[in-house]
Amino acid sequence: MTPPGIEVSGLAVRYGDVPAVQDVSFSVARGELVTLLGPSGCGKTTTLRAIAGLEQPSGGAIRLHGRSVFDAGAGRNVPTEQRGVSMVFQSYAIWPHMTVAENVGYGLRVRRLAREEITRSVDHALGLVQMRDYAARPASRLSGGQQQRVAVARAIAFSPDVLLFDEPLSNLDAKLRAEMRVELRELQQRLNITSLYVTHDQEEALAISDRVIVMQGGRIEQIGAPEEVYNRPGSRFVAEFVGSANLIHGRLLAPAGGTVSFEVAEGSVLELCPNRQPRGDETIVALRSAYIALAPAGAASGANTLRGRIHRRMFHGDFIQYVVACPAGTLIVRRPPTELFAEGADVTASFAPEHCVLL
Amino acid sequence: MLYPVAFLLEESFNVGDPQQFPAAEFGLDNYRAIADDLHVLGNTAEVAAIATVLAVLFGFSLAWILTRTSIPGRALLERLMELPYYMTPLVGALAWGILAGPKTGFINQVGHLLGLSGDLVNIYTPFGIGWVMALFEGTVAFVIIGAAMKSMDPSLEEGARVLGAGKLRTIFTVTLPMVAPGVLSAAVFVFAEMLGAFAAAFVLGIPGRFFVITTAIWEATLSYPPDYGRAAALGLSLFAVMLVTLGISRRITRRGSFATISGKAFRPRPIDMGRGGGWLLLVVCWTYIAVSVVLPLAALLLTSFQRFATVVLSQSQFTLDNYATALQMGTLGLAFRNSLLLGFCVATIGMLLTFTLVWIVYRSRTPGRGAFEYIGMFPQAVPRLVFGLGLLWAWINIPIPIYGTLWLLGIAYVTVFLPLGMRTLAGVMLQVDASLEECAKVCGAGWLRRMRTVTLPLLRPGLAAAWLLLFIASVRELGVSIFLMGPNSKVIAPAIVNSWLSSSSELSAAMALLQTATVFAAMLILFAAVRRVSGERA
Numbered sequence: 001m002t003p004p005g006i007e008v009s010g011l012a013v014r015y016g017d018v019p020a021v022q023d024v025s026f027s028v029a030r031g032e033l034v035t036l037l038g039p040s041g042c043g044k045t046t047t048l049r050a051i052a053g054l055e056q057p058s059g060g061a062i063r064l065h066g067r068s069v070f071d072a073g074a075g076r077n078v079p080t081e082q083r084g085v086s087m088v089f090q091s092y093a094i095w096p097h098m099t100v101a102e103n104v105g106y107g108l109r110v111r112r113l114a115r116e117e118i119t120r121s122v123d124h125a126l127g128l129v130q131m132r133d134y135a136a137r138p139a140s141r142l143s144g145g146q147q148q149r150v151a152v153a154r155a156i157a158f159s160p161d162v163l164l165f166d167e168p169l170s171n172l173d174a175k176l177r178a179e180m181r182v183e184l185r186e187l188q189q190r191l192n193i194t195s196l197y198v199t200h201d202q203e204e205a206l207a208i209s210d211r212v213i214v215m216q217g218g219r220i221e222q223i224g225a226p227e228e229v230y231n232r233p234g235s236r237f238v239a240e241f242v243g244s245a246n247l248i249h250g251r252l253l254a255p256a257g258g259t260v261s262f263e264v265a266e267g268s269v270l271e272l273c274p275n276r277q278p279r280g281d282e283t284i285v286a287l288r289s290a291y292i293a294l295a296p297a298g299a300a301s302g303a304n305t306l307r308g309r310i311h312r313r314m315f316h317g318d319f320i321q322y323v324v325a326c327p328a329g330t331l332i333v334r335r336p337p338t339e340l341f342a343e344g345a346d347v348t349a350s351f352a353p354e355h356c357v358l359l
Numbered sequence: 360m361l362y363p364v365a366f367l368l369e370e371s372f373n374v375g376d377p378q379q380f381p382a383a384e385f386g387l388d389n390y391r392a393i394a395d396d397l398h399v400l401g402n403t404a405e406v407a408a409i410a411t412v413l414a415v416l417f418g419f420s421l422a423w424i425l426t427r428t429s430i431p432g433r434a435l436l437e438r439l440m441e442l443p444y445y446m447t448p449l450v451g452a453l454a455w456g457i458l459a460g461p462k463t464g465f466i467n468q469v470g471h472l473l474g475l476s477g478d479l480v481n482i483y484t485p486f487g488i489g490w491v492m493a494l495f496e497g498t499v500a501f502v503i504i505g506a507a508m509k510s511m512d513p514s515l516e517e518g519a520r521v522l523g524a525g526k527l528r529t530i531f532t533v534t535l536p537m538v539a540p541g542v543l544s545a546a547v548f549v550f551a552e553m554l555g556a557f558a559a560a561f562v563l564g565i566p567g568r569f570f571v572i573t574t575a576i577w578e579a580t581l582s583y584p585p586d587y588g589r590a591a592a593l594g595l596s597l598f599a600v601m602l603v604t605l606g607i608s609r610r611i612t613r614r615g616s617f618a619t620i621s622g623k624a625f626r627p628r629p630i631d632m633g634r635g636g637g638w639l640l641l642v643v644c645w646t647y648i649a650v651s652v653v654l655p656l657a658a659l660l661l662t663s664f665q666r667f668a669t670v671v672l673s674q675s676q677f678t679l680d681n682y683a684t685a686l687q688m689g690t691l692g693l694a695f696r697n698s699l700l701l702g703f704c705v706a707t708i709g710m711l712l713t714f715t716l717v718w719i720v721y722r723s724r725t726p727g728r729g730a731f732e733y734i735g736m737f738p739q740a741v742p743r744l745v746f747g748l749g750l751l752w753a754w755i756n757i758p759i760p761i762y763g764t765l766w767l768l769g770i771a772y773v774t775v776f777l778p779l780g781m782r783t784l785a786g787v788m789l790q791v792d793a794s795l796e797e798c799a800k801v802c803g804a805g806w807l808r809r810m811r812t813v814t815l816p817l818l819r820p821g822l823a824a825a826w827l828l829l830f831i832a833s834v835r836e837l838g839v840s841i842f843l844m845g846p847n848s849k850v851i852a853p854a855i856v857n858s859w860l861s862s863s864s865e866l867s868a869a870m871a872l873l874q875t876a877t878v879f880a881a882m883l884i885l886f887a888a889v890r891r892v893s894g895e896r897a
Contacts, residue, residue: 054801079800081800081802081803089797091794093792093797095795095813107802107803110804
């Protein structure tokens with residue numbers, strides 16, 4: 001069996017006495033794109049930089065394509081320049097004193113390739129990011145989006161084993177960011193390059209990744225495919241950080257038959273189908289705003305319906321966000337802009353048992 | 360650095376034979392003797408206080424005019440405000456001595472011509488000394504206060520206006536409290552600098568036997584028999600006071616940093632002064648330039664071409680002899696050449712050293728790298744003169760025969776100018792994002808290649824600026840050199856002082872102008888280089 005592209009086990013990084021990353025273990029298969037997602041200060045960038053060798057971990061081990069590049073136990077620490085990784089920086093790190101072609105060819109020149117080969121590879125890499133026409137231009141005269149493309153071209157030009165992205169799109173405006181997202185994903189799949197991607201933008205993480213690793217406070221909260229992380233958040237933090245979720249407080253009733261019942265504060269009972277055996281002490285159910293249906297009061301009844309009144313309606317364009325006051329608490333509900341309810345209207349909110357996630 | 364200070368400490372407690380090393384007897388007599396020098400301390404405080412008040416006044420008005428009002432030619436004026444700093448207080452003091460000395464000063468000569476019997480002005484007074492110091496330190500106050508004013512987010516003031524406060528109310532309730540820490544910190548900083556200032560007090564105080572601490576130290580050392588103990592005790596006391604004052608200044612800056620939260624440079628919306636007001640403020644600015652730069656230089660220029668300094672042109676005899684003497688007279692020409700040689704070497708070595716230090720502090724992962732910063736910045740707290748004194752003893756007592764050679768001066772200069780170089784380079788280093796270097800690392804480049812292809816090229820403008828600043832500082836250095844120069848290692852600034860004390864003001868003027876010209880030439884290159892590079896980037 002071939003070893004994975006990136007293998008991190010028990011990684012710990014400390015800044016002085018402050019632990020920045022603790023006990024982080026995961027692996028990235030060859031050709032896979034995995035995202036480290038979390039709020040600022042959660043240790044995602046530190047983890048990425050430790051893999052690149054730009055931070056010195058205090059414990060754990062890192063293997064790239066089966067080769068050990070860091071091992072605290074064995075005292076092994078391969079310097080960055082010998083790790084065969086490549087990286088796209090948040091600031092792009094385009095050298096302003098070189099031309100576009102010189103920037104892209106840097107890694108090839110360092111590897112002492114023949115002149116013709118450098119020219120060919122630079123041309124190929126610039127072609128992949130549609131920047132071929134800019135090769136001779138000084139790098140200081142590029143727009144943000146162009147710098148971004150050059151940074152990507154430079155990172156892939158010397159065919160690295162592993163590609164690291166440190167919030168590469170966070171400095172672009174929203175529209176360009178959405179475009180580059182698609183391009184980066186296509187490029188990564190075309191080159192089939194093992195990639196680790198850091199972002200704080202949950203939408204971006206869900207959109208481009210094969211798997212998402214949610215981090216908080218220097219630790220991993222959950223690892224899973226984007227749909228899994230969204231539909232089945234493993235913790236309250238994940239439920240709140242990824243997507244929009246309602247947290248409903250209550251208590252578990254004694255299990256009866258195949259379903260699990262959850263009693264909400266004012267007495268309504270929700271039915272759930274958890275994907276794991278409940279512990280029994282759970283007090284929160286997470287419910288995605290997008291998975292709640294609204295109907296005029298009295299129209300629907302049955303399991304998993306809550307009566308309420310539209311307290312506030314906010315038109316967001318792609319969806320309408322309702323704040324629904326229910327006896328059990330306030331629900332945030334997102335509906336398509338076609339489903340219009342007036343503020344103050346009485347409604348019934350309903351949702352499927354499989355969308356109620358016990359935390 | 361620590362070594363000379365330790366020597367000073369030992370010497371200050373030496374009550375035995377002052378010429379004996381290591382000291383045979385120890386005691387506090389030298390410190391007790393300071394009590395006899397109380398008038399010196401009083402003089403120092405008086406001069407420093409006058410200078411501080413004036414300098415902050417100059418600095419504040421100029422900073423307010425140039426950052427907050429809409430007068431024509433602001434950009435040019437801001438540039439010109441730096442000139443007095445490059446003029447150096449020594450040259451300024453000489454020039455003002457010529458301008459406003461009793462009887463023979465140009466201003467008084469004009470007064471006599473107009474039929475006044477007494478002298479209009481006399482620069483050889485505490486106020487005169489303070490005036491000259493303030494003229495040249497005003498620039499420093501201007502820079503500090505100006506930075507505080509510039510970094511103030513205009514929306515803070517706009518917020519007050521929107522809430523209904525008038526122009527004046529806004530100034531008193533928002534603007535002044537925001538700028539106050541900057542002004543206070545400038546005042547304390549200037550005061551500390553003035554305590555350790557030497558040149559003006561020397562040129563204008565010695566003839567009237569008016570001593571401040573620094574000149575008293577100089578006198579104690581050069582009198583016969585030399586009273587090293589007294590000099591050391593005075594020097595260390597000065598060092599202690601300066602350290603405390605600079606510490607206060609730092610604390611104020613740190614605590615009051617609410618004016619600079621975002622670190623962004625704002626250009627606050629200028630206040631429209633109307634036509635008349637604008638012209639008035641413009642006149643204020645140009646008067647400062649005139650009084651601190653144009654007038655002194657003109658006086659020096661006139662004097663340097665004359666056989667006897669006079670403002671009455673019909674009586675004057677013009678000559679080029681002073682320049683010929685300055686360049687040819689064995690020791691003087693030598694001093695000039697030595698200064699240039701030292702400037703080149705010190706600038707080159709200092710630049711490399713500070714680059715290494717700055718890189719270690721900001722880019723490497725060496726343990727304890729923060730300590731390097733403190734070591735590098737430490738010389739700033741030690742008055743130059745006191746440091747020169749310490750080095751003098753330190754090297755006299757070391758069997759390496761470099762006392763009285765240019766080597767010793769070179770070592771002293773590099774040490775003393777380390778903070779200057781480090782501050783300059785650190786500023787540039789911080790502007791160059793660390794990821795630029797990291798990216799080269801990720802691309803597979805080793806340390807040498809990273810330095811050669813990325814770090815050094817990116818820092819080139821900063822390195823050039825550091826080199827020129829070190830060069831300028833070396834050429835005009837006085838405090839350290841006055842103790843360390845030997846008969847074969849004369850340098851220009853002390854040579855000017857000696858010629859002022861012993862011979863003619865005409866010759867001194869010529870030498871001072873030559874020095875100033877060198878400094879200005881270096882400065883012009885500096886500006887041109889900076890402009891070219893920033894133009895490239897833009």
